[in-house]
Amino acid sequence: MSSRPSFYITRLENWVDLPSSLGTLGAQILAGGTDLVPNLTWELASPTMLVDVMGISELREITIDAEGRWVIGAAVTLSDILHHPVLGAHYPMLVAAVHAVATPEIRAQATLGGNLCVDTRCRFRNQPPIWRSGLDPCFKSDGNRCYAAPKSRECVAILSSDTAPVLIALGAEVAVGGPELRWVEVEALYSGDGHDHLTLGPQEFVRAVRLPRVSPAGVFRKWRDRATMDFPEVDVAVAATLDEGVPRDIRIVVSAVGPAPVRISAAEVLLDSSPWTDAQLERASVMAREAVHPYDNGQLGVIGRQLAVRSLVLDALTALRAALMETGGEQNDLGGRDSREKGQPR
Amino acid sequence: MSKMHEVEAKPTALLDTMPRIDAWDKVTGQALYADDVRWPHMAYGFLIRSPYAHARVVKVDIEAVRGLPGVLAVLCGPGSVAAYGIMPSTQDEHALAAKKVCYLGEPVVAIAAETLHQAEAAASKVVVEYEVLRPVLHPGVPKSHTALVHPEHPTGNLFKAVDLEFGDMAGGFLDAWTREDRFFYQGNNHVAMEPHAVLAYWRPDGKIEVSSSTQAPHYVQRELARALDVPDYRIRVVAPVIGGGFGGKSEAFPHEVAAVLLSRECGRPVKITLSREEVFYTHRGRHPVSMRVRTAIGPAGRIRAMEFDTELDGGAYGSYGIASTYYTGALQPTTYQIPAYHFHGERWYTTKPPCGPKRGHGTTQPRALLEIHLDRMARALRMDPIALRRQNLTPPHSVTVNQLEITTSGLAECLDAVEARSGWRERRGQLEPDRGLGVACSSYLSGAGLPIYWNPLPHSGVRLAVNRDGGVQVFCGLTDIGQGAQTILVMLTAQALGIDSQRVRVYTADTGMTPVDLGSYSSRVTMMAGNATLQAAERMAALLLHVAAERMGVAEVDVLRKGEDFLVPMADRITPWDDVVKWAEEMQGPLSTVGGYTPPPALGRYKGSGVGPSPAYSFSACVADITVNTRDGRVTVHHLWVAHDLGTPLNRSMVEGQIRGGVVMGLGEVLMEAQAFNPDGRHRGPHLLGYRIPTILDVPEIDIVLVGEPEPRGPLGAKEVGQGPLNPVIPAVINAISDAVGIDLTETPITPDRILRALHKQERGRAQ
């Protein structure tokens, strides 16, 4: 047993009841619990009531809406997504990200909503109880300091959702349930403050994720220490759509380097307006590196993580260029003909 | 597909593929580990641990806790009567810290309650006030008195310095080409999958029963006796099924002492189970070591002389530290002939969890540097790394400069095997970009020649009994920590008595029931308990033969064995084993023999010569084939070839398992594992995401080759396999990285971020 704080579990069958349950002081959603339960065991969370949403059938469905867009309920498990007969073929990048999350047992339990809302993590807080007992609380524990970034005035803990950067790159939207339903871009889900990292209101929750009708071409790269199980130290997702041979709607997302995924807009603009030569891709990757400022609160060293941002963005863009060239035929504006097979940073 | 090869048909024991005797219990969930056991009316213990790495304990107030629901006992103060410690010369531990805490996680208060929940709830009411001191994180002379870890220690934070010199150093270095290299080997933890647990009961009659996840019940018994000031015989320590040790369960720990004390206090059995976090604080794992080596090389690449300095970051207490320190200098000469050798070792106190033995005890770190050093030397000399090693191999049946007696050695064959199988000659230098091959050798003891505390007694004792049911019982103090020691005893007994292994039962790891065996450490069990078992079994075989001959009225030479039966061909008589056993009991009373093993005396007579000698040494070599991904910094290990000389393999599948386990552990050490600390003395991540060990997806193809000849001193020719194969993996991988991308790394672990940094540095260096 652990000294997990006590709480009640309420199991709901209908999402209509969710907003009012969440309105209770100290209430929190329990989906798969693969993030929340370890945090409870380490006394990192102290809800008084957990609202179990796994019995709400509407949240567990994968459907196609009237406009032909796939809609994935928030409580659909990650392994349901992997096992879906057709979804994967349409959104290979999403499958890659889902597959990169944790381990098979965890994916059998974890949900997409839980993954998007997964609590931010930090090497100075996501530690077991004895470790933390001698430290004054930091911002994320309602204290007034940050160990990872002593000069920062807010928490810079890491969002380690692997699906978030991919869903942003895909241009997916989130249905936020609550007193009123609203649709927002996935990006808008994150506040940028590691302490209160979601923009959800007190009675709000993620109800579903809606994917674009046609998936852009995309590449996802996850950087971590081991081949499996580990959270990301850097995530990169890039996507673009070929419009008459010209890559459009370019999205370059770097994640797991701060409390919210970061879009590298400068690089997106750059590649929107010029051919994808090796030099341009290189430049875009440098922009990515300059746009993100990881702190030393991950598992791997901060300089290495910065270097990895550049390498991974370059690698992902190079792979994306190859993929686009394959689909786009000859008359495109990719300018990649001079490129080597793999973009080597050296 | 990963394979296991044997270079030539090797003599093997009869039952060499016998499955482990405990496997069925483990696959059905029947095996009981320490935390699985409940004793009637058992209470739960909980330790309040220091949240600071270094602090004075100003005040401990436990009064508020007495009388809380369920609370049965609360203890603070030093706890133990006398200081204790595994090495007789460094008794510096107490179960509960009284004046000072010297690492984060050091126990201060112990509580027993009806439930664990109540114990933990009570713990939150205890008030401990600390005066926080600056943590001491690095070896070296401290600048102020408050930075002394143990102010009363006569040499300050220097725990121990040792210095050994053999041969003509001045002559060796005179006019010679020399090279110097340095390396920092990071500390790491055993991460046995089973966290430690203990169940202790101070009985009303004053006898003390302890069931604990330990590799060395005998040492725990001894240390408890000292810590509690009770005679040894009143304490019985039993090791139940153990979920891995790797050196991490080799001495008495505070929680074991505390459980006994709590039980004395409340009159009930008390169980304490450590959380994974607590295991990282209890530690006593691999020392972080800063090392320097300088070698003088003669013509044709022959080593003329070598200096080797090591600086061990020992953590807060002594543990096995003296032995660990000597071990960082002891085994360099067992692989390579070093005519003149100077070793200087220092171990320092710091305010971190104490370090001690982990698989390869003290030899892993210097082995890494030595093998890296040889590679860099080969590069400078434009020699093939394998050729350079061949020039210097310590021959079989020789004595090293530091007076270690080498008997059989298959090191040359090890090198031949990995060279041939890896395609070294054809492939090295011809590989695609960023791919590399690296080689390394190693050797290890088959049991330490001397015990932890000096005594002339056998290192292993066996009592063997044959019952009238035809079954055989073997009693031996050894612990099966997962390596399969019990199975080996069954096999050896069955072999020596000529009977079916089903007849044999072993009773182990129980100081109240078995003769002493020092424990499962230093790869000593097969060698020592194996020889003791063989001796007892051979005595029993002789006794039964004698009885059979007498009852059948023939001379002993006329009795043959056929299967289990006793056969007298000339009289055409066959007597089954069961009948002979009954005859023997009828004539002699209950049947019992004993066996013992004492290693041959060590040759060295110098101070420190006790560390290093062994009845026999195993040898290994490894070639690693890797690619460095220069984009993301990941090292992909494609293939490892490992050759090991363990004399005769007794059980093929268990040998393979030991080698694979050791090799993968080595891979973890070189690529990811670090018992590292933040500047405030907090562990970087005392959990399995913060401290990462290889998953199944991190493991490459591993080919194993067994070489060597039977070792005359080993039971049926066997030597060690439990630790040796780990050591060469680390330098082989590092050497392969140098070969692949030309970066010479200077510390472990080699994580992707470190590779990226090193490549970045290299790139900048080139640009300039």
Place this chain on the structure above:
Amino acid sequence: MAGTLLQLTVNGHPQTVWIQDKTTLLEVLRDGLGFTGTKNGCAVGQCGTCTVWIDGVSRLSCITLARTVEGRTVTTVEGLADWWRERHPEDVYHPLQSAFVAEGAVQCGFCTPGMTMAGAALLQEIPHPDREEIREALGGHLCRCTGYEQIIRAVAAVGDRGKEDVR
């Protein structure tokens, strides 16, 4: 403190236990019901030793709140043989258990319950898994003793059994 009764089926037998809502399934199995075959190697989802089946799916019991498996069916390593025998009366044990013994896939045995449950679940899903599928399925299970190879072989050996249906 929130205490209520929990009903579930463990290894074929209905059980009723008094739990708090914060209790995990691992705690119910080990401390409440005495199914100590299921191990606690980390308590927070990082090692795989606590793996059991919930309605036939391999899951980590340490990060599953017991309340959320109300009314469901749990199989632990102690019940694996029975579960198999119900479907294959000719066998006494699950073939993967026999294979673990025969292939030397067991050393200290602490990872073994989790490994066998995950391996057996894989064999249900993919009767003849290849090496990569086996490695993939066991990715969340740490073993410190074996280096994994003999475990892979054990699962593969069952998968190879005559390539006939092992369901």
